[in-house]
Amino acid sequence: MADIEATLREALRRMNEETRCEALDAVTADSNLFDAVDSMAIVDLLLESEALLEAETGNYVALAGETIFDAEHSPLRRWRDWVAYVEQRHGR
Amino acid sequence: MADEPARARLSFGNAALAGIVTTVGDRQVLFAEEGPSLGLEPGEISRLQRAIGLEARQIVSGEQTTVDLCEASARRLLAGLDIPASSVSGLILVTQTPDHSTPASAIALQDRLGLPITSMAFDVRLGCSGFVYGLAIACSLVEAGLERVLVAVGDVASRFVDPTDHVVAPIMGDAGAVALVERRPSRSWFELYSDGSGQRALYIPNSGVKRVAEDEGRPSVMTMDGAAVFNFTLQRVPDLINDILAWSGKPLEDIDYFVLHQPNKYILKNIQKRLKVPEERFPSATQSVFGNQNAASIPGTISGFLSIPYSEQKLVSVLAGFGIGLSWGAAVIETDRIYAPPPQFGLEQG
Numbered sequence: 001m002a003d004i005e006a007t008l009r010e011a012l013r014r015m016n017e018e019t020r021c022e023a024l025d026a027v028t029a030d031s032n033l034f035d036a037v038d039s040m041a042i043v044d045l046l047l048e049s050e051a052l053l054e055a056e057t058g059n060y061v062a063l064a065g066e067t068i069f070d071a072e073h074s075p076l077r078r079w080r081d082w083v084a085y086v087e088q089r090h091g092r
Numbered sequence: 093m094a095d096e097p098a099r100a101r102l103s104f105g106n107a108a109l110a111g112i113v114t115t116v117g118d119r120q121v122l123f124a125e126e127g128p129s130l131g132l133e134p135g136e137i138s139r140l141q142r143a144i145g146l147e148a149r150q151i152v153s154g155e156q157t158t159v160d161l162c163e164a165s166a167r168r169l170l171a172g173l174d175i176p177a178s179s180v181s182g183l184i185l186v187t188q189t190p191d192h193s194t195p196a197s198a199i200a201l202q203d204r205l206g207l208p209i210t211s212m213a214f215d216v217r218l219g220c221s222g223f224v225y226g227l228a229i230a231c232s233l234v235e236a237g238l239e240r241v242l243v244a245v246g247d248v249a250s251r252f253v254d255p256t257d258h259v260v261a262p263i264m265g266d267a268g269a270v271a272l273v274e275r276r277p278s279r280s281w282f283e284l285y286s287d288g289s290g291q292r293a294l295y296i297p298n299s300g301v302k303r304v305a306e307d308e309g310r311p312s313v314m315t316m317d318g319a320a321v322f323n324f325t326l327q328r329v330p331d332l333i334n335d336i337l338a339w340s341g342k343p344l345e346d347i348d349y350f351v352l353h354q355p356n357k358y359i360l361k362n363i364q365k366r367l368k369v370p371e372e373r374f375p376s377a378t379q380s381v382f383g384n385q386n387a388a389s390i391p392g393t394i395s396g397f398l399s400i401p402y403s404e405q406k407l408v409s410v411l412a413g414f415g416i417g418l419s420w421g422a423a424v425i426e427t428d429r430i431y432a433p434p435p436q437f438g439l440e441q442g
Binding site for chain 1: 135136138139140142143144318319320322323324326327358359362365366
């Protein structure tokens with residue numbers, strides 16, 4: 001079974017290779033991705049995460065939902081919420 | 093029991109789509125080449141190319157307008173169908189970039205095409221939902237008695253953006269498409285929606301008579317809240333498509349093509365995967381090749397990528413447009429070997 005958090009960390013690392021946001025070099029459970037990067041970087045993160053998870057699980061699961069860019073309710077406002085959100089999308 | 097809200101649902105049995113022609117701007121702009129002038133670093137350019145598929149767009153040269161593009165498409169359409177302009181009794185022009193704020197650009201187009209003065213011509217001010225709306229209005233007019241109605245949809249959006257805005261400028265393409273609806277048996281179903289509470293997600297400030305304090309001093313160019321538009325799309329479009337399928341009674345498997353407005357590759361892929369539709373029935377490359385064609389993106393996608401199947405086969409399609417307004421709508425339509433040549437690049441016929 002895929003370790004979703006490890007996969008999400010790898011997706012974040014790949015996204016940040018180009019975004020180069022220092023705040024995302026060492027993510028903690030409370031790190032706020034939403035405020036750290038622009039909307040294009042978030043789309044990039046979604047793409048990286050979806051692709052890596054599809055490669056590992058064999059299933060494509062769309063991660064973007066109507067809350068992703070919601071300034072108040074985005075799961076990207078806290079790393080642990082993001083992991084939980086993705087796990088829930090993958091039926092964990 | 094609470095009353096159900098009124099719904100804009102329409103269905104037709106005697107209005108058929110006979111053809112579609114699209115004219116795109118003659119000038120190709122490559123994102124990799126314009127990126128630096130927008131202040132983008134090479135890494136950001138490749139990120140945008142990968143994330144949302146920005147590659148190229150076709151825009152007009154010089155002073156070409158929406159009516160110019162639509163006139164070229166309409167002339168080619170009427171010639172291709174061998175239909176005299178004198179037999180057309182209705183013309184709808186859907187655009188956000190009319191040649192003048194008044195009078196209606198449709199009336200100028202009526203004159204340039206030589207449509208009779210006994211025809212009706214009017215503008216509809218909508219954007220990315222505009223083709224579905226225009227088609228619904230045309231079908232209504234045909235079922236109410238008109239024999240043939242042209243639906244022109246077009247925008248020269250590249251002329252209404254800040255050329256240094258790296259969010260909006262590299263997205264916009266210019267196109268004018270024209271479809272002909274005529275009276276003969278064919279079934280279609282439409283659902284139309286509006287939500288003005290989201291009007292500032294995409295808008296041009298200081299572009300009408302209303303003055304808003306927070307817009308004071310802002311230029312009259314397209315402004316986009318990308319996050320709000322993204323949320324709107326993912327919130328509304330999957331339900332929109334499931335609802336139109338239910339209303340038409342067509343199962344998803346019976347649909348040959350899902351032709352949606354083409355905002356960007358990522359959003360379209362997301363919707364396609366949610367709906368569990370195979371990629372080959374869900375075109376998504378229009379933005380990458382032609383740019384965002386706004387109201388013309390649905391016919392532009394048919395002309396650009398589905399010319400052969402629409403020309404040679406009997407098809408059932410889902411069309412869906414969504415965007416500025418906020419306004420959205422979908423249709424299920426039957427077509428039978430329509431006139432649908434590949435797009436024309438620029439006003440001169442090759």
